[in-house]
Amino acid sequence: MTTPFSRRKDVGTARRRGAGHLDEGALGSLSVPEAPYDYGHFSRLAGPAHDPDEDDDLGGGVYRPEPAAHAIPASPPTPASPPTPAPPPVPPTAPYRVRYRSLLRREPHRIRAALLLTAAPVVEAVLLVWLLLPEHWPERLDETNPLVLLGDKVMIGIIAVVELFRLVNVVSNTHATLVARDPVPVTPEPGTRVAFLTTCVPGKEPPEMVRATLVAARAVRHEGPYEVWLLDEGNDPAMQELCAELGVRHFSRAGRPHWNRPKGRFRARSKHGNYNAWLQAHGDDYDFWVSVDTDHVPLPDFCERMLGYFRDPDVAFVVGPQVYGNYRSSGSAVTKFSESQQYLFHALIQRAGNRYGAPMFVGTNNAVRIRALQSIGGLYDSITEDMATGLEFHRSRNPETGERWKSVYTPDVLAVGEGPSSWTDFFSQQLRWSRGTYETLLTQYWRVFWQLSPGRLLNYSLMVGFYPMAALTWLLGGLSSVLYLGFGASGVHVSSELWMMLYSDAAALQLLLYTWNRKHNVSPHEPAGSSGVAGMMMSALCGPIYAASLLQALVRRRSRFEVTPKGRSASTDRLGTFRYHLFWTLVFGGAIAASFVTGYDHVAMRTWAGIALALTLLPVLILAGDAVRRLRTRPTATLTVTGGPAATPKVVLEKRRPRHARDPRAAQHDHPTQHGRPMRHDHPTQHGQPAHPAHPTQHTRAESGTPIH
Structure with a gap:
């Protein structure tokens, strides 16, 4: 052929x-x-990289037969020599199998790691159980309005579901830390x-x-x-x-x-x-x-x-x-934060998948x-x-x-790819990724999950559960804020001080687990030792997007594959970009305002509503901050007159250096182009590989569905 x-x-x-x-x-x-x-x-x-039959520090893993005597032609026996016995049969070589190295086994502080991996899920579980103790349920002995009583039960259910989702998320991250390789x-x-x-x-x-x-x-x-x-x-x-x-x-x-x-x-x-x-x-x-x-x-x-x-x-x-290779050159906080958002998935969750x-x-x-x-x-x-x-x-x-x-x-x-440089493209990316996960759950996963091995079933369930749990947490949080702050529906009666102590401890341990794993970050762009909090924030403020995507999937609104415009066709942020966030700004802002009228002002509910309100406004504030930075660093026109009064003025453009540039050479490294296309430099490293690929500077995002944790 x-x-x-x-x-x-x-x-x-x-x-x-x-x-x-x-x-x-x-x-x-x-x-x-x-x-x-x-x-x-x-x-x-x-x-x-090793040869497939080469021993390494793992030991074993590949079957290699002993050197066979018959592989080398034997000398003819002398008359006094006994007959040469037939060589023993050589077992067939077993096929190569991928071998792995555990990340946790390389941890020098094993006791600290064990304490953290135990404390994070345990404290979250204690908080969940404590909140749902029967003595914390509301008692309305004189209440006859069935809607109020129903609202109380709904609030208890919301608290149980939201805290259960938090526990599952902690267990997921703990599990990934334990098995990543x-x-x-x-x-x-x-x-x-x-x-x-x-x-x-x-x-x-x-x-x-x-x-x-x-x-x-x-x-x-x-x-x-x-x-x-x-x-x-x-x-x-x-x-x-x-x-x-x-x-x-x-x-x-x-x-x-x-x-x-x-x-x-x-x-x-x-x-x-x-x-x-x-x-x-x-x-x-x-x-x-x-x-x-x-x-x-x-x-x-x-x-x-x-x-x-x-x-x-x-x-x-x-x-x-x-x-994202445009981490710095895009000039947008969206690009930097969106790469940080992917840290947990690429540095930990995918490595945990190697276990199965x-x-x-x-x-x-x-x-x-x-x-x-x-x-x-x-x-x-x-x-x-x-x-x-x-x-x-x-x-x-x-x-x-x-x-x-x-x-x-x-x-x-x-x-090396290109990340979203506008909120429009970032939200479009997150909407498509989450919608694809919902479609997988609704049309594919429930039909085939029983064909997965137990380990793969656990791994996939923890992965695909992220988007629906994030969406439901946002929706239920909004509903609970309206029910309590606006109408007085009460879920549980607990001490504000004790709740704040347990909640802050659980949140601190989750944050510590997140930052402790940053040593495994695979991004070449994020500064060494950075906390990754920007990535956590980016996932949190996507709540309105995940919620909208879930509702669209449940009502079977038609979805279609769209290629995100790149380069000169990249999307521009407009007021409509933030429509989902501004809707929830009204919801949480209205609930908080109502609490001053109704008098339902429990610190836990106001705290949650206040955090959610801040998240709905954060993308607009970040966009405004980017605009201010661009104004500070934009080229300035200097009028220079040469050759006497009748000469034609020349306009010379001088680019200001950013006031707070982390690296004074940054302006020289942000991917200049030549003749309308990216320039390439094969810069050798100690490994003999180019340290920097030829990569474009204009396009905006990667095109694949990746659930982000």
């Missing part, structure tokens, strides 16, 4: 020589300023056929962004046949020319009805439909695909650090963390065994196709071994 490798030049040899030996004329000239972030170090967080990297098997895939949607991705991603993909190293593909939804002639210039293969399903259907695996205008069309057309020509979203740029060792885990025949896919061979599939950057994907029918039809597809993998078995398909999460940062 004719394959693309027999039709086209094998670029694998070029990959083995390294990016510097590629066709410079085809790739064009790119240069990037010295990076302020050490991507070379963060691309090796899992440790050095990293895979031991191994070198990939040489000679495998690999396709690098990324997509393009007309009008959504700027051409310079697509170019930067493709150029970086061409520089990825792999010992074997390797080709880069652009999956173009619009069959754009400009994209065809770009692919021809760079030596990239072009694919489009445009104009083919069987690949553009209203729903299903070939759904039109969807990422999974685009990938599934390519899979049907060309999947048989490759062993694996490696893939990034178009607003991500892979590092040169992307394949070297991911493909080795496929030596385990039951590994279906490998995923890595998502980080079930980290979640993340579409931003991944490697997939094509045969495994074909065995489950391709990517799943969902607005968060990655989570849904991962669930299909984890409930299915490898037909060749009979074992369950498994996945691997590596903490290595192997691709």
